[in-house]
Amino acid sequence: MAFSPLKNDTFLRACWRQATDHTPIWLMRQAGRYLPEYVATRARAGSFMGLATNVDYATEVTLQPLARYPLDAAILFSDILTVPDAMGLGLSFEAGEGPRFAHPVRDEAAVARLAVPDLDKLRYVCDAVGSIRRALDGQVPLIGFSGSPWTLACYMVEGAGSSDYRLVKSMLYGRADLMHRILAVNADAVAAYLNAQIDAGAQAVMIFDSWGGVLADGVFQEFSLAYTARVLSQLKRTGADGQPVPRIVFTKGGGLWLREMGELDCEVLGLDWTVNLARARAAVGESGEKAKALQGNLDPNVLFASPEVVAQEARRVLDSFGKPHTDVAASGPTHIFNLGHGISQFTPPENVAALVEAVHLYSRALRR
Structure with a gap:
């Protein structure tokens, strides 16, 4: 497959802990409702799933933020819940309500029916990956992604988003055998799905453990971390173009477990805004085979302040990481700038421009 x-390989170099001339930046959910052009495209598509399942629309919205801002990576436009949808759970999106499953997994029979889905049901995602790679024309790398086994399980059991995770935690504590079965199927499905994205052209892949932080200490390690590790152990290491593919793991609320997450077989750890980057560097370690690049971690709500404050807070995040690695002959600690979670739909687009400019300018100054 020729691409x-x-x-601009700055993002990939940072993933591999190689020196870069600036700190790369991309944003979780960067193709989204804060952009008027996205809203217009979604209106043409008729629905979120109409947008996500149409290769041309998915390509168009993935590239929209790159037309506005000099970001250092693109991320596939899709949703974390495509895998359980392909399992037959009936995903839909109601306006103002978020995702919902018609057939939640809440009893032994429903758990027994679960299986790794036929990847042909997710062909639209892989077709979009290839289309986006071609449309990018080498401008920046393309990131593929999936939800983590635990995060997918939360939606599958709850049937939608949740404020208290009562149903999924009731199963976890009351029928741990069923929860382990769900997570095992999810882990193998996520691995197959990410490998398909890699084969289609994804140049990095990210696992979103969005709800790992709702678990108790000890429970997180057994029901989230272990299954993320199971995914990572199955991932392909080489992409469609023969280049190595870095793996990113982001656990929202995972700051408590940084040392254990530092043992994961991945290249990059994403951090939410509650974590100090310098302390994260110390916890994860900066040398040896298991050393990680760090990604994050501006509070997304900073983007509602003035452009001057946005720039100030961006500099604060860069300073918290510390002196950038500049030795081109060796690997060392590297940072990928991002938000601590997805960008809000209410974010002023001009503030994103201020953020990207501040990160690029200040991070270059730090390297002089």
């Missing part, structure tokens, strides 16, 4: 040569 255009990469013109």
Whole structure:
């Protein structure tokens, strides 16, 4: 599979802990409702799933933020719940309500029916990956992604988002055998799904453990971390263009377990805004085979302040990481700038421009 040569590899170099001339930046949910052009495209598509399942629309919205901002990576436009949808759970999105499953998994029979889905049901995602790679024409790398086994299980059992996780935690504590069965199927499905994205052209892959932080200490390790590790152990290491593919793990609320997450077989750890980057560097370690690049971690609500405050807070995040690695002959600690969670739909687009400019300018100054 032939793709255009990469013109900006700053993000990938940072993933591999190689020196870069600036700190790369991309944003979780960067193609989304804060952009008027996205809203217009979604209106043409008729629905969120109409947007996500149409290759041309998915390609268009993935590239929209790159037309506005000099970001250092693109991320596939899709949803974390495509895998359980392919399992037959009936995903839909109601306006103002978020995702919902018609057939939640709440009893032994429903758990027994679960299986790794036929990846042909997710062909639209892989077709979008290839289309986006071609449309990018080497401008920046493309990131593929999936939800983590635990995060998918939360939605599958609850049937929708949740404020208290009562149903999924009731199963976890009351029928741990069923929960382990769900997580095992999810882990193998996520691995197959991410490998399909890699084969289609994804140049990095990210696992979103959005709800790992709702678990108790000890429970997180057994029901979330272990199954994320199971996914990572199955991932392909080489992409469609023959280049190595870095793996990113982001656990919202995972700051308590940084040392254990540092043992994961991945290249990058994403951090939410509650974590100090310098302390994270110390916890994860900066040398040896298991050393990680760090990604994050501006509070997304900073983007509601003035552009001056946005720039100030961006500099604060860069300073909290510390002096950038500049030795081109060796690997060392590296940072990928991002938000601590997804960008809000109410974010002023001009503030994103202020953020990207501040990160690029200040991180270059730090390297002089």
